[in-house]
Amino acid sequence: MIPREYLKKIRRIEIRTNRMAQNLLAGAYHSVFKGRGMDFEEVREYQPGDDIRNIDWNVTARTGNPHIKKYREERELSIMVLVDVSASDQLGSGTQSKKELAAEVASVFAFSACRNSDKVGLILYSDQVESFVPPRKGRSHVFRLIREILYFRPAHKGTRLKNALDYLNLVMTRPAVVFVISDFLDEGFEKALRVTNQRHDVIAVSIFDRREVELPDVGVISLEDAETGDWMEVDTSDVRLREAFQKRALSERAARRRVLERTGLDIIELETGKPFQLALKSFFDRRMRRR
Numbered sequence: 001m002i003p004r005e006y007l008k009k010i011r012r013i014e015i016r017t018n019r020m021a022q023n024l025l026a027g028a029y030h031s032v033f034k035g036r037g038m039d040f041e042e043v044r045e046y047q048p049g050d051d052i053r054n055i056d057w058n059v060t061a062r063t064g065n066p067h068i069k070k071y072r073e074e075r076e077l078s079i080m081v082l083v084d085v086s087a088s089d090q091l092g093s094g095t096q097s098k099k100e101l102a103a104e105v106a107s108v109f110a111f112s113a114c115r116n117s118d119k120v121g122l123i124l125y126s127d128q129v130e131s132f133v134p135p136r137k138g139r140s141h142v143f144r145l146i147r148e149i150l151y152f153r154p155a156h157k158g159t160r161l162k163n164a165l166d167y168l169n170l171v172m173t174r175p176a177v178v179f180v181i182s183d184f185l186d187e188g189f190e191k192a193l194r195v196t197n198q199r200h201d202v203i204a205v206s207i208f209d210r211r212e213v214e215l216p217d218v219g220v221i222s223l224e225d226a227e228t229g230d231w232m233e234v235d236t237s238d239v240r241l242r243e244a245f246q247k248r249a250l251s252e253r254a255a256r257r258r259v260l261e262r263t264g265l266d267i268i269e270l271e272t273g274k275p276f277q278l279a280l281k282s283f284f285d286r287r288m289r290r291r
Contacts, residue, residue, distance in 0.1 A: 028284035084182035127158035
C-alpha cells in the first residue's frame with residue numbers, strides 16, 4: 001500500500017510533467033524521434049509534386065500512366081530510461097533531490113512517448129541492475145515508472161553504468177531511444193556508452209546539485225561520502241578550503257563532460273531546484289536543426 005503523501009507527490013509530478021509533454025514537447029518529440037523505417041502502403045497514380053524517385057516503373061509500364069509507391073512511417077518506438085539510483089542520487093541541497101529531478105525528467109519523456117503511442121521502459125541501476133521494467137504503453141504504466149524511480153530502495157550504494165548498459169543491450173534487441181539520467185560520478189563506462197550508442201539512440205541527461213561544487217560557510221561540519229561511507233571533518237569557514245573544493249569539483253565535472261562528449265552523445269545538463277523546460281526544448285531544437 002502506497003502512503004497517501006507518496007501518492008500526492010506522484011500525482012503532482014504526473015500533472016506537471018504531462019502538461020509539459022503536451023504543451024512544450026509534443027510536436028518536437030514526434031519530429032525528432034522517428035520510427036524504425038518505412039512500410040509500403042499502396043501504389044497510386046502520380047500527382048504533380050510527388051517525388052519522381054518513388055515512381056513504380058513496372059506499374060507505370062503496365063498501365064501506361066505514371067504511378068508511385070506510397071509509404072508510411074513505421075511510427076512505434078521503444079523508449080528506455082536508465083536512472084542512476086546510487087547513494088549520490090539522494091543529494092539535494094534545496095527543495096529537490098537529484099532523485100526527484102530524475103523522476104520529473106523521466107516522466108516528461110515517458111508522457112511524450114505515451115502521447116505518441118510509443119512504449120517506454122525503465123532500468124534502475126547502482127553498481128548493478130536493481131530493477132527492470134519492460135517497455136509498455138499507457139498512462140498507468142507511466143505512473144508506475146514515476147513511483148519506481150521515487151520510492152525504489154536499491155540494494156547497493158555504488159555506481160557502475162557499464163553494467164546497466166551491458167544489460168540494456170541484452171534485453172533490447174531492437175534499436176531504442178535511450179535516456180541515461182545520472183550524475184555520472186563513475187568511471188570506466190566510456191567504451192560501453194559508445195557501443196550502446198551504435199545500437200541505440202542514446203541521450204545523456206547529466207544532473208547535479210549546487211552543493212557538489214560549492215561549500216556553504218557554516219563552520220566545522222562532518223561530511224560522509226554517500227557511496228563509500230567514509231567520513232571527514234571540514235572547517236567550511238576556511239576561504240581557501242572552499243575555493244580549493246570548488247576548483248576541484250568544477251574540474252572533475254568538466255572532465256566528466258569531456259568523457260560524454262567523446263562518445264558523440266547529445267547531452268542535457270540539469271540542476272536540482274531549477275526549471276528544466278528550456279534545457280529540454282533546447283535539446284529538441286538542436287535535434288530538429290540537424291534533421
